[in-house]
Amino acid sequence: MKTLAEPVSRLIEELSRLPGIGPKTASRLTFYLLRSPKDQSEALAKAIMDVKQKIIFCSHCYNITESDPCLICTASQRDQTKVCVVEEPLDVLAIERAQQYNGLYHVLHGAISPVEGIGPEDLKIRELLIRIQREPIEEIILATNPNLEGEATAMYIAKLIVPAGVRVTRLARGLPMGGDLEYADEITLARAFEGRRDM
Amino acid sequence: MKTLAEPVSRLIEELSRLPGIGPKTASRLTFYLLRSPKDQSEALAKAIMDVKQKIIFCSHCYNITESDPCLICTASQRDQTKVCVVEEPLDVLAIERAQQYNGLYHVLHGAISPVEGIGPEDLKIRELLIRIQREPIEEIILATNPNLEGEATAMYIAKLIVPAGVRVTRLARGLPMGGDLEYADEITLARAFEGRRDM
Numbered sequence: 001m002k003t004l005a006e007p008v009s010r011l012i013e014e015l016s017r018l019p020g021i022g023p024k025t026a027s028r029l030t031f032y033l034l035r036s037p038k039d040q041s042e043a044l045a046k047a048i049m050d051v052k053q054k055i056i057f058c059s060h061c062y063n064i065t066e067s068d069p070c071l072i073c074t075a076s077q078r079d080q081t082k083v084c085v086v087e088e089p090l091d092v093l094a095i096e097r098a099q100q101y102n103g104l105y106h107v108l109h110g111a112i113s114p115v116e117g118i119g120p121e122d123l124k125i126r127e128l129l130i131r132i133q134r135e136p137i138e139e140i141i142l143a144t145n146p147n148l149e150g151e152a153t154a155m156y157i158a159k160l161i162v163p164a165g166v167r168v169t170r171l172a173r174g175l176p177m178g179g180d181l182e183y184a185d186e187i188t189l190a191r192a193f194e195g196r197r198d199m
Numbered sequence: 200m201k202t203l204a205e206p207v208s209r210l211i212e213e214l215s216r217l218p219g220i221g222p223k224t225a226s227r228l229t230f231y232l233l234r235s236p237k238d239q240s241e242a243l244a245k246a247i248m249d250v251k252q253k254i255i256f257c258s259h260c261y262n263i264t265e266s267d268p269c270l271i272c273t274a275s276q277r278d279q280t281k282v283c284v285v286e287e288p289l290d291v292l293a294i295e296r297a298q299q300y301n302g303l304y305h306v307l308h309g310a311i312s313p314v315e316g317i318g319p320e321d322l323k324i325r326e327l328l329i330r331i332q333r334e335p336i337e338e339i340i341l342a343t344n345p346n347l348e349g350e351a352t353a354m355y356i357a358k359l360i361v362p363a364g365v366r367v368t369r370l371a372r373g374l375p376m377g378g379d380l381e382y383a384d385e386i387t388l389a390r391a392f393e394g395r396r397d398m
Contacts, residue, residue, distance in 0.1 A: 032218050
């Protein structure tokens with residue numbers, strides 16, 4: 001491919017390293033950027049640099065933040081007795097969007113996955129246990145993903161916390177709103193029956 | 200979304216402006232970059248800047264290049280009597296990979312598309328006509344895409360060139376190699392019959 005200028009092939013290569021972006025998409029994006037206004041490419045490059053330079057992890061809850069501790073940890077009107085444990089910063093966003101929860105968070109940065117070689121020591125679990133000792137926490141809400149890794153992580157954490165006398169809960173499993181019963185998988189249906197409530 | 204730091208939301212926004220990347224993919228990429236080594240993000244940002252700073256369009260064939268005129272236009276061993284007309288720089292790459300063609304190129308930067316408001320004056324068609332007058336061109340090979348816009352563009356250009364006495368050809372249409380006859384669409388099959396050859 002001697003006709004492909006080095007800066008072009010390098011950008012294709014760098015874009016290909018992103019998850020879910022193959023060589024074809026990377027080429028398409030590269031040629032899009034080549035043709036787009038200079039402002040747009042510069043804004044994108046700057047945004048990438050800024051995110052690495054300005055964003056840190058909160059030393060308390062390990063969510064992403066510009067200031068440490070983060071805005072959620074320092075919000076006095078939030079319920080300091082509840083901590084919602086999630087896998088990723090994106091999960092915090094999703095829960096905040098739902099506007100249902102007003103406690104604190106703890107971001108694990110992953111889930112236990114023997115297949116990917118991620119053990120409990122790779123997650124912020126020790127940091128969670130320290131928080132439970134030091135803070136007036138009454139309830140830990142385990143909001144890891146409802147899949148194999150998330151369930152395993154929740155069970156692992158629950159076992160560690162229950163002896164500490166803190167209430168440990170897990171988000172309800174059931175039929176998703178707006179979903180169609182006939183398309184629900186067996187496990188979801190089974191959990192929906194288990195968790196049924198009186199009306 | 201007050202919990203989302205400004206640099207994070209800005210990167211999500213900038214990534215969402217790229218074609219084929221929605222807000223969900225943009226979030227995923229942003230959090231990937233947040234967690235990836237600093238080197239990788241810096242290399243990506245630099246590659247984006249470099250491509251805009253170092254890559255120009257050849258003033259002759261309008262392909263992308265680092266030097267003007269480009270390496271293909273200045274390659275004396277290439278056949279100067281043939282010009283292959285394509286829509287995009289990526290098409291040049293694809294044809295070069297096939298190692299079948301040894302002439303020059305002319306990149307239109309698009310195809311005629313009334314729906315998208317792209318007319319002949321938005322493409323490098325006038326520049327092609329000037330080349331035909333000035334250069335010893337004997338054959339124009341129209342290699343625009345085999346779809347509605349590409350066909351319309353090819354027909355439009357052919358009408359303009361034929362009076363100049365230059366041979367105008369179009370890439371063969373037929374069954375793609377490695378394809379399955381039973382999955383070929385009607386138009387491809389019809390063209391494959393039309394273009395059948397004696398063995």
